[in-house]
């Protein structure tokens with residue numbers, strides 16, 4: 001899977017899964033814009049790792065849950081590199097609690113970070129991609145968006161929304177040579193999953209046919225595939241990377 005001469009933007013690439021996606025795209029030859037919100041030093045470390053390996057990257061701060069910030073982010077990437085070929089909407093967060101205890105702000109925060117961010121960045125990038133008549137959009141959803149999860153009504157709704165959004169945009173952009181797909185990770189140990197109890201983690205492994213947690217790299221390989229020329233006839237798909245946890 002070669003991605004030479006491709007310009008990629010990965011949202012939320014300072015750590016966790018986004019970091020692995022940025023490193024994998026760069027290892028395959030893509031120039032990578034490493035977006036972050038708060039973790040400037042971590043994002044710079046990702047850029048340094050890419051450049052040390054002979055690649056090209058830059059870190060860009062933007063809170064992608066904000067419409068204007070996403071517009072400015074995409075403009076900064078295209079100003080710096082002349083175009084954008086691959087958009088990976090990975091930024092996301094959780095605020096888990098039962099609906100009875102969930103505050104309106106917990107709902108709004110997660111829906112903004114996990115769903116509105118995808119609208120914001122796709123809207124900002126789509127004009128350029130349409131003009132180019134080529135491009136790849138990969139949205140990171142979750143098995144929780146497919147199967148639901150107690151304590152995650154906000155997150156599950158946002159991630160299910162990402163799937164519906166992806167399929168709709170795939171239908172809008174297909175005739176322009178642009179593919180839009182989702183990757184749905186299962187349980188991948190990162191800062192996001194640190195809040196789970198040992199019992200919850202044990203239960204997740206027991207429910208996973210492959211009998212292990214995934215790695216950020218497992219997810220990154222699927223993203224690089226969907227971003228590559230090899231996936232040219234795949235659009236509107238949801239590719240689960242979950243060890244078989246939620247079979248569709």
Ligand SMILES: NC(=O)c1ccc[n+]([C@@H]2O[C@H](COP(=O)([O-])OP(=O)(O)OC[C@H]3O[C@@H](n4cnc5c(N)ncnc54)[C@H](OP(=O)(O)O)[C@@H]3O)[C@@H](O)[C@H]2O)c1
Pocket residue numbers: 011012013014015016017018035036037038039040062063064065090091092093113117140141142143184185186187188189190191192193
């Ligand atoms: N880990 C899992 O088991 C799992 C499973 C299914 C799906 N996912 C999805 O995979 C994606 C990455 O998750 P992760 O586990 O790698 O989480 P993580 O370790 O918590 O990293 C989240 C990343 O998103 C960024 N981010 C959050 N809100 C942002 C915003 N408003 N604007 C810009 N960047 C923002 C963070 O940036 P800062 O560091 O700058 O704050 C960070 O780089 C998320 O969409 C998540 O829902 C994860």
